[in-house]
Amino acid sequence: MALRTLASRKTLAAAARPLAAAAAARGVTIVALPDLPYDYGALEPAISGEIMRLHHQKHHATYVANYNKALEQLDAAVAKGDAPAVVHLQSAIKFNGGGHVNHSIFWNNLKPISEGGGEPPHAKLGWAIDEDFGSFEALVKKMSAEGAALQGSGWVWLALDKEAKKLSVETTANQDPLVTKRANLVPLLGIDVWEHAYYLQYKNVRPDYLSNIWKVMNWKYAGEVYENATA
Numbered sequence: 001m002a003l004r005t006l007a008s009r010k011t012l013a014a015a016a017r018p019l020a021a022a023a024a025a026r027g028v029t030i031v032a033l034p035d036l037p038y039d040y041g042a043l044e045p046a047i048s049g050e051i052m053r054l055h056h057q058k059h060h061a062t063y064v065a066n067y068n069k070a071l072e073q074l075d076a077a078v079a080k081g082d083a084p085a086v087v088h089l090q091s092a093i094k095f096n097g098g099g100h101v102n103h104s105i106f107w108n109n110l111k112p113i114s115e116g117g118g119e120p121p122h123a124k125l126g127w128a129i130d131e132d133f134g135s136f137e138a139l140v141k142k143m144s145a146e147g148a149a150l151q152g153s154g155w156v157w158l159a160l161d162k163e164a165k166k167l168s169v170e171t172t173a174n175q176d177p178l179v180t181k182r183a184n185l186v187p188l189l190g191i192d193v194w195e196h197a198y199y200l201q202y203k204n205v206r207p208d209y210l211s212n213i214w215k216v217m218n219w220k221y222a223g224e225v226y227e228n229a230t231a
Helices: 003-025 049-080 083-108 123-133 136-149 206-216 219-230
Strands: 154-161 166-173 185-192
Touching: 049 083, 083 185, 123 136, 123 166, 123 219, 136 154, 136 166, 136 206, 154 219, 166 185, 185 219
Parallel strands: none
Antiparallel strands: 154 166, 154 185
């Protein structure tokens, strides 16, 4: 792990401690920015270290800070019985909480090539992909196409529909988490198609980003989530 990466994470953690202590004193449960399971530059050349650092330290950290702030405001509004304020805060909680949930999944969906990133899924998930999409290649093509076609900002997902017991490709707008679409959908793999996820490296050519991200996809993680969800 690079020393500068460790230093930056310690700085972020130190900045969050006063907020966490104050919230805990009032009984408010807040979230924390998770560490990445790899260094910022470990996904190069598919995703640059600069993008990963900014994506994690700036964008995800902002979602965490704003979500925690909204939770504190909600706690105060509920205590006061301020119904208009409670209703008003729902959009901020959904957007920033969704940003935290989605990115926490996204970091685990990626893995350096040297550690197995990009290796196709095997076992139960691999068999399910063949059954529901025809082939692994067909799934990749479908997800890439839907991600490229998504207007504005959002996410493209490989999901397990627990009721239908089938895999599906889904898209969500902005930072909406998959659960807001249907409660029975389990996110196995999500790709961030907001410009902040790729613009510094790929400019406005989103299809190139979607083509290269498969080289660092962590199918082992997706397979573990699938097996736990179907156990």
